[in-house]
Amino acid sequence: MNIYDIAEKSGVSIATVSRVLNGSDKVSEKTKEKVMKVMTEEDYTPNIFARGLSGESTRAIGVLVPDISDNYMSRAVAFIERRLHEKDHNMLLSCSGFRAKEKEDHIRMLLEERIDAMILVGSTYAGSETLSHNTYYIKKAAEKKPLFLINGDMDAENIFCTFSNDYAVSLDLTKSLIENGRKKILFLTDSESYSANKKRAGYEQALSDAGIAVSPSLMCHIRNNIEETAAYLEELRPDFDACFATDDAMAVGVLKYAMKHGIRVPEDLSIIGYNNSELALATTPELTSVDNKLEKICDDTVIRLFSVLSGNSFVPRRTSVACTVVKRGTTNY
Amino acid sequence: MNIYDIAEKSGVSIATVSRVLNGSDKVSEKTKEKVMKVMTEEDYTPNIFARGLSGESTRAIGVLVPDISDNYMSRAVAFIERRLHEKDHNMLLSCSGFRAKEKEDHIRMLLEERIDAMILVGSTYAGSETLSHNTYYIKKAAEKKPLFLINGDMDAENIFCTFSNDYAVSLDLTKSLIENGRKKILFLTDSESYSANKKRAGYEQALSDAGIAVSPSLMCHIRNNIEETAAYLEELRPDFDACFATDDAMAVGVLKYAMKHGIRVPEDLSIIGYNNSELALATTPELTSVDNKLEKICDDTVIRLFSVLSGNSFVPRRTSVACTVVKRGTTNY
DNA sequence: TTGTAGGCGTTATCAG
DNA sequence: CTGATAACGCCTACAA
Numbered sequence: 001m002n003i004y005d006i007a008e009k010s011g012v013s014i015a016t017v018s019r020v021l022n023g024s025d026k027v028s029e030k031t032k033e034k035v036m037k038v039m040t041e042e043d044y045t046p047n048i049f050a051r052g053l054s055g056e057s058t059r060a061i062g063v064l065v066p067d068i069s070d071n072y073m074s075r076a077v078a079f080i081e082r083r084l085h086e087k088d089h090n091m092l093l094s095c096s097g098f099r100a101k102e103k104e105d106h107i108r109m110l111l112e113e114r115i116d117a118m119i120l121v122g123s124t125y126a127g128s129e130t131l132s133h134n135t136y137y138i139k140k141a142a143e144k145k146p147l148f149l150i151n152g153d154m155d156a157e158n159i160f161c162t163f164s165n166d167y168a169v170s171l172d173l174t175k176s177l178i179e180n181g182r183k184k185i186l187f188l189t190d191s192e193s194y195s196a197n198k199k200r201a202g203y204e205q206a207l208s209d210a211g212i213a214v215s216p217s218l219m220c221h222i223r224n225n226i227e228e229t230a231a232y233l234e235e236l237r238p239d240f241d242a243c244f245a246t247d248d249a250m251a252v253g254v255l256k257y258a259m260k261h262g263i264r265v266p267e268d269l270s271i272i273g274y275n276n277s278e279l280a281l282a283t284t285p286e287l288t289s290v291d292n293k294l295e296k297i298c299d300d301t302v303i304r305l306f307s308v309l310s311g312n313s314f315v316p317r318r319t320s321v322a323c324t325v326v327k328r329g330t331t332n333y
Numbered sequence: 334m335n336i337y338d339i340a341e342k343s344g345v346s347i348a349t350v351s352r353v354l355n356g357s358d359k360v361s362e363k364t365k366e367k368v369m370k371v372m373t374e375e376d377y378t379p380n381i382f383a384r385g386l387s388g389e390s391t392r393a394i395g396v397l398v399p400d401i402s403d404n405y406m407s408r409a410v411a412f413i414e415r416r417l418h419e420k421d422h423n424m425l426l427s428c429s430g431f432r433a434k435e436k437e438d439h440i441r442m443l444l445e446e447r448i449d450a451m452i453l454v455g456s457t458y459a460g461s462e463t464l465s466h467n468t469y470y471i472k473k474a475a476e477k478k479p480l481f482l483i484n485g486d487m488d489a490e491n492i493f494c495t496f497s498n499d500y501a502v503s504l505d506l507t508k509s510l511i512e513n514g515r516k517k518i519l520f521l522t523d524s525e526s527y528s529a530n531k532k533r534a535g536y537e538q539a540l541s542d543a544g545i546a547v548s549p550s551l552m553c554h555i556r557n558n559i560e561e562t563a564a565y566l567e568e569l570r571p572d573f574d575a576c577f578a579t580d581d582a583m584a585v586g587v588l589k590y591a592m593k594h595g596i597r598v599p600e601d602l603s604i605i606g607y608n609n610s611e612l613a614l615a616t617t618p619e620l621t622s623v624d625n626k627l628e629k630i631c632d633d634t635v636i637r638l639f640s641v642l643s644g645n646s647f648v649p650r651r652t653s654v655a656c657t658v659v660k661r662g663t664t665n666y
Numbered sequence: 667t668t669g670t671a672g673g674c675g676t677t678a679t680c681a682g
Numbered sequence: 683c684t685g686a687t688a689a690c691g692c693c694t695a696c697a698a
Contacts, residue, residue: 013669045445049385050691053674074407081428093426095414112378226614252615259617281559282585282615284592346685383675386690
């Protein structure tokens with residue numbers, strides 16, 4: 001069932017059918033009705049490939065995520081999908097994992113699909129300024145289609161970034177812990193990404209501002225996993241009175257370790273997580289966690305995306321969104 | 334940059350370029366090399382629309398999910414995406430929500446994209462035998478493309494289903510609770526879906542097998558949310574000694590309620606969740622939960638999908654996968 | 667207001 | 683092994 005069939009059955013030409021299809025106002029009401037009726041009867045849907053071949057827009061946006069089963073990523077994708085669907089766009093989703101080679105591979109595959117633009121979710125794609133060879137392929141991709149980074153920051157043509165102010169909030173909350181009398185603050189992170197680095201910088205700055213030495217033994221790089229974190233502490237047995245984790249699962253691991261050893265939370269140990277996920281509400285006491293305003297970041301990104309696609313050349317390339325700390329039972333400052 | 338440009342720069346015809354592109358073996362090694370070199374130099378990627386227009390396959394699979402931010406769904410999508418990518422296929426992801434009209438709308442949009450097949454994740458799409466008008470649009474869609482239901486069951490042409498044996502495992506675990514001396518078993522569910530109904534049926538059967546009356550006041554329909562569940566119990570104050578929840582978040586809500594009121598778990602209250610999500614490991618004690626073998630279900634689905642696409646007409650339409658109970662700290666049977 | 671015809675970039679089918 | 687050419691289904695000047 002194609003445009004020719006519809007044209008024949010309606011007794012008009014394909015041009016007229018095409019006009020009806022695209023809501024042209026240069027069709028008489030009567031003809032339009034007639035054609036629409038046939039289209040409905042025949043359950044006709046235009047061929048997207050033929051359309052894409054002649055027209056420009058594909059009405060599809062590529063979205064790349066390292067791991068969609070991660071709570072943070074899947075929430076981001078949910079927000080993005082909702083906005084795209086509102087604008088009648090489809091989403092091509094790809095999951096790249098965290099390895100550079102795979103990431104590059106997935107980006108290439110997505111670009112082959114002739115998407116209108118691409119959204120990269122997660123700071124793993126941002127690289128860092130010191131490792132520019134890791135971001136070369138991102139800049140290369142941006143030559144073909146506009147790129148939108150969620151929680152990443154790169155200064156390059158055709159790359160648009162939205163990120164949360166992880167540095168400021170990390171600085172603040174570490175300061176609060178210190179003012180609360182905490183001196184041995186464990187810092188747990190699961191990556192070396194752009195946002196992890198900002199969080200670490202805030203943590204270190206707060207310590208040095210307070211004249212506390214930054215102890216390497218209190219800065220751990222582990223996987224963001226409840227059980228692994230608990231097991232890690234079990235082996236390390238660190239001497240600490242507070243913990244700042246860059247993701248909630250690690251913070252929950254710390255809490256479980258504390259409960260097992262009868263360490264009182266928050267009296268003897270303060271714990272702060274990040275991302276304000278459902279995990280933060282699952283524990284008793286509930287977890288204090290940083291809300292990084294994911295929904296706002298995603299909304300902003302999609303708004304700017306359509307702004308760019310509609311030809312606006314004055315779209316800001318970098319936007320920062322303010323995080324907040326949601327205080328719950330694992331802190332008492 | 335199109336196939337003509339590449340042909341010209343390589344000094345061959347477009348037919349030859351196309352052959353190289355599609356790995357035909359009827360091209361001399363020398364020609365192939367020459368063409369490949371030009372393609373690399375020019376960073377050429379074939380136009381997917383032109384390809385879709387002439388050829389048959391679109392190399393894209395539509396995946397529909399009610400809510401990608403749900404842990405169960407996002408894990409399913411992660412498993413599916415991995416397998417699809419292995420086979421060099423793309424994934425069009427759409428999130429429909431739970432309302433019939435929206436579901437129908439999203440299915441139509443996906444089909445317009447000329448996908449090769451469609452995967453529907455979650456029993457919300459399965460309807461039930463008694464509400465066949467709710468599944469009419471699904472059967473309609475199956476006339477256009479093969480449909481694959483994950484955790485759904487419908488007997489119709491071109492619809493392939495994979496589901497877990499929720500009835501059997503629910504029957505078993507309720508039986509175990511009864512044998513453990515539990516008599517007032519609270520049943521919590523968040524939907525009227527096909528799989529929820531199977532779970533309820535298993536629960537009721539176990540009770541009646543043991544000569545225990547099924548009490549309507551112990552069967553609650555609430556949202557799958559930690560806080561709402563806890564608040565609900567706070568108001569209801571049910572008299573119960575065990576709980577079987579059809580999703581982990583509700584079970585966690587019950588656990589929090591118990592801890593707040595000093596009810597000992599598992600001594601005075603057994604709790605069993607469903608889906609074996611990360612939440613089950615976040616609590617202390619950890620949650621006993623049903624592992625519904627999601628990865629296996631997804632793998633099976635994708636395998637059968639490619640089998641159908643490759644023209645195999647002897648693909649079984651219905652497959653069942655066995656669940657297991659992962660015993661942890663909230664039960665002691 | 668409507669119709670005709672050419673083009674979009676592939677793949678596939680024939681001839682050579 | 684390689685090349686010419688006809689689909690594929692739609693959009694859009696340009697004509698009528």
